[in-house]
Each structure stands twice: as C-alpha cells, then as structure tokens.
Amino acid sequence: MKKPLCFTLGSLAFSLGFVGIFLPLLPTTPFMILAAGCFAKSSPRFHQALINNRWIGADLQRWEREGTMSRATKKRATWVILATFSLSIVVLYDRHWLQLMLLALAVVLLFFLWRVPENKPSVNSLSNRD
Structure with a gap:
C-alpha cells in the first residue's frame, strides 16, 4: 500500500x-x-x-x-520568480488587491528560498557553537 x-x-x-x-x-x-x-x-x-x-x-x-541549494540556483529561481510574478502583476492591471497578494506571495517565496542553506554545516562549526 x-x-x-x-x-x-x-x-x-x-x-x-x-x-x-x-x-x-x-x-x-x-x-x-x-x-x-x-x-x-x-x-x-x-x-x-x-x-x-x-x-x-x-x-x-x-x-x-x-x-542544500547552490547560490547560482537560488539566483536563477529568484529571477524566474521576479519575472513571472511581475508579468502576472502587470496582467492584473487595475486589480490592486490581487496585485498586492501576488507581491506578498513573491516576497514570502523569496524569503524561504534564501533561507535554504548553501553549504552543509561542518562538524567543527556545530561543535564551536557551545
């Protein structure tokens, strides 16, 4: 199953x-x-x-x-998010609440995207936190 x-x-x-x-x-x-x-x-x-x-x-x-995710991948994803959301915002001309919703969603997506680590934390950096 x-x-x-x-x-x-x-x-x-x-x-x-x-x-x-x-x-x-x-x-x-x-x-x-x-x-x-x-x-x-x-x-x-x-x-x-x-x-x-x-x-x-x-x-x-x-x-x-x-x-992890590479910085280059994050940059490509950022450009795609910016391009597609910008196009959608332009298409929704004169529907301000939808435009604001899309803008807020794009900001949230970018926030979480850039929080993904780029490098695996090393054992030394974890033990040095104490």
Whole structure:
C-alpha cells in the first residue's frame, strides 16, 4: 500500500512542479524535491530519471546528498520568480488587491528560498557553537 501511495503522490508532485514552470503560483522546486523523495521510495526508474535530468538533476542530487541549494540556483529561481510574478502583476492591471497578494506571495517565496542553506554545516562549526 505504501509504494502505490508514494508513487501517486510523486506523480502528483511532479505534475504540479511541471505546471509550476509556467504558473508563478506553483513553486517548481519544492514539488520536484517531493517527487524525487516519493519516487525514491516507490519507483527507482522514475527517481533515476528525475535525478539524472539535465535541467534539474544536479540540484536534486545536491538536495538529497546535503539538503542544500547552490547560490547560482537560488539566483536563477529568484529571477524566474521576479519575472513571472511581475508579468502576472502587470496582467492584473487595475486589480490592486490581487496585485498586492501576488507581491506578498513573491516576497514570502523569496524569503524561504534564501533561507535554504548553501553549504552543509561542518562538524567543527556545530561543535564551536557551545
């Protein structure tokens, strides 16, 4: 029962992540990370296809290995967020409350994006906190 549920959830997450490439309200990266995690437990073939993908594979491998994101990836994601949300805000001309909502959502997304660590904390830095 666990494998089919993980596969279904992985497929749904992948689909939402793919749609998120084109729609600014659906964040692609978290859905792809979720899809990779679900496929790791349910379908080695789909998991390998995701982590070996030429566009997102390296980022997913890094996330699985270290739980980090490169600064270059954060910068690309920031530009995509800014571009897609700006376009959406312009399209919603004269609907100020929707524009404000989109602006607030973009700020929240960027806040959480830039909170993701860029480097795995070393053992020495953890022990020096005392």
